[in-house]
Amino acid sequence: MTDPDAIPAAAARQRTDGDAAAALAMLAQAAAEAPADAALALRHADALHHARRLTEAEAEYERAIALGEAGFDSWYGLGMARAARFAYPRAVEALYEALRIDPAAAALRTTLAEALFQTGAVDAACAEYAEAIRTGNAAVRAAALRNLACIIPGAPGADHAAVRAVRTAWMQAQPTAPRRAAADATGRRLRVGYVSSYFGRPNWMKPVFGVLNHHDRARFEIHLLADGDPPSAEGGFTAHDEDRIWSIRGAGNARIAAAVADNRLDVLVDLNGYSVPERLGLFMLRAAPVQLGWFNMYATTGSAAFDALIGDDAVVTPAEEAFYPERILRVPGSYLAFTVNHPAPDIVPPPCLAAGHVTFGSLCSAYKLTAPTVAAWARILHGVPGARLVLRNSSFGDASNRDAIAARFAQHGIAADRLAMDTPAPHLDFLATYGRVDIALDAFPYNGGTTTTEALWQGVPVLAFDGDRWAARTSRSLLCAAGLGDWVARDAEDYVARAIALGRDAGTPARLAALRAGMRDRLAASPACDVAGLCRALEAIYLAEHTAALPRG
Incomplete structure (x- = not known):
């Protein structure tokens, strides 16, 4: 049997020499021969992680922790492996544990913030980026400021002044030129x-x-x-x-x-x-x-x-x-x-005609599923007891992301059987999901753009409201231009009330069927498609x- 105490150093030398595969093979053999050695399990997990064998790395980090190697390196490695394979809620759990062990790990906060953002916890993500800016070194501060500047318009707790301050700080860090280029007055094209x-x-x-x-x-x-x-x-x-x-x-x-x-x-x-x-x-x-x-x-x-x-x-x-x-x-x-020049499925009749209940839906990205959005949708489902909600986005390829969304709705008293969470699909199949949706619900404060145009093109009206910022009014822009301004509520309370009223109204199926009939022709003739x-x-x-x-x- 190989001396387990000598393995980590030998593997490190092989990796330094550029032979990562040999290092991984050595650590795998040693971990198999000494299954109770927690330190070897951790080194083996690191090697698997380096090789991008992320699922195996996650399992090995978990084994190392179970064996007693439960320090910062194990939890940090576990969180990073989970984040790398887009299992964001589970990454958040591990990274918070690592941060508990070492609160000064500012670099960790940037990964934690990204994972929080991807779960829709945008305010929490902004707080972690802000702390990384406050405590990190120059590289960490720059990365955190960059990412904070990207996401802050979608943070429920951010106002216009906060967005401007963060983005101004980011732009002021970029190189500048002393003067503007001169305009050409020659009259050419x-x-x-x-x-x-x-x-x-x-x-x-x-x-x-x-x-x-x-x-x-x-x-x-x-x-x-x-x-x-x-x-x-x-x-x-x-x-x-x-x-x-x-x-x-x-x-x-x-x-x-x-x-x-x-x-x-x-x-x-x-x-x-x-x-x-x-x-x-x-x-x-x-x-x-x-x-x-x-x-x-x-x-x-x-x-x-x-x-x-x-x-x-x-x-x-x-x-x-x-x-x-x-x-x-x-x-x-x-x-x-907009104009649609790529393949799209035909519009089908609203599913409520056959189902006997209204199905709401959203195909927005997971990071738009903020706490206020989920709370509002849960209130809508409570107000329309027979209704269902269809969700689909790229993050649902991992079961932990679906489980986390179900848990968030459960906190509001919504059972999992009222949700359908579809896994990723090629774009044409993704668009076909709208055939199972009667009414699309907009997310906030970061509305749909592409998502709204695609719902409308598939004949599905989008319920939105007049938000408090540009990002929260993109759907309003499209709906008003499409002649669907009556689908824009005054505010979040009116949005919930209108959704409930539509879901409970016996006339809604007929209204939706009439709306879908000729929807594309009406859109094409409206300012919404006047490209x-x-x-x-x-x-x-x-x-x-x-x-x-x-x-x-």
């Missing part, structure tokens, strides 16, 4: 550059592709700065010979800024927002005379490096503009007007902003 990491994700880009396909190439030269895959015809993008597609994946902001300046782009439009916060640094370098944010913006960027953000009358009130260093420009209708009109409005903004940026005198 206006050069517009769009920056996105998601051109290759057509289901996310319905408003963007609608606009790009309608640009007037006689007046505008279009540049697509793609951080990921480029747009494709299969995704609904219509290519034009004059367009230029830049691959900027992996390129630094300074290099891209130099290319923007060299190519004399007049207007640079960010489509990412804080989905890709590092790329916001490109705009701090002021390579284009006009810099705008559109599409994935639903709060301030925190920086006047953006001349303006583009929204509509539904999402930002005049009084709220004081919390934006950027100007707010508004387009008619919805700033998210040509949105394109003309954006072009007018680009021209006006460029004119305003021209040198005077």
Whole structure:
């Protein structure tokens, strides 16, 4: 039998020499030969974790803890392994235990915060990031500030001032240029550059592709700065010979800024927002005379490096503009007007016609399932005793995430048999889930965007309310533009009351059937799908902003 005391050092030497597989094999053999050795179990778990054999690593960390190796390293490793395989509620349990053992472990808090966020505990996640900023080293503080800036608009407890303060702190940490690029007054076609990491994700880009396909190439030269895959015809993008597609994946902001300046782009439009916060640094370098944010913006960027953000009358009130260093420009209708150029299932009759009860549903991401959202949905289910709730998102591939949601509803007295939690599926099958939903319930304070457009396109009305921030009004924007403003409640109390009334009303099945009939034709004729009109409005903004940026005198 191998001397177990010598194994960890020998395995460490092999890993240092680059032979991780040999180190793992040595530790596996030693752990099998000494099954009661807790320290070996921990080292074996670490090696499995390093090899990305996460399920096995989790089991081995648990075995090490059961054998008595229950210190910080075991609980931290267990939490990290669970988080890496997206078992977020169980990761939170382990990471809290590690933090109890070592409250000074600031780096741990960033992983804990991410796991909390992914469970919908956004306020708690913000608190952990804030503590990491307060106590961590420079690298930890930077990472925590970045992530906090990303998630804070969806935190129920955050207000406009908090969002601006956090995002301003993040943007001020980015390199800046001493002055803005000069506007070109030669009268040539206006050069517009769009920056996105998601051109290759057509289901996310319905408003963007609608606009790009309608640009007037006689007046505008279009540049697509793609951080990921480029747009494709299969995704609904219509290519034009004059367009230029830049691959900027992996390129630094300074290099891209130099290319923007060299190519004399007049207007640079960010489509990412804080989905890709590092790329916001490109705009701090002021390579284009006009810099705008559109599409994935639903709060301030925190920086006047953006001349303006583009929204509509539904999402930002005049009084709220004081919390934006950027100007707010508004387009008619919805700033998210969309077109569907990818495959989608046919609309089917509302399931309540056959089921005899209303089925509510939401296909939003798990991080939008905040405590106020779950509480409101539980109240709705209590108010409509026969109703069911269908949920589906990518996190439900792990049983622990489904169990955690069921437990949260159970805390409100809702039995698990009233919930259906579907596992992930290809996009077409995912959309088919709407065939089992009568009424979609919007999440808050982070509404649906893509989720709302897809529900409507599948004939399912979305019940929302007029929230307290831009992120909480994106569904209002789409519903009002679609002629469905009566599905926007005044506030959260009215939202719950309306859902209960709809669920109990004997006339609801007939109303829903009539609504679904011809839904796509009505949508296509409404401002919600007027992508040509949105394109003309954006072009007018680009021209006006460029004119305003021209040198005077």
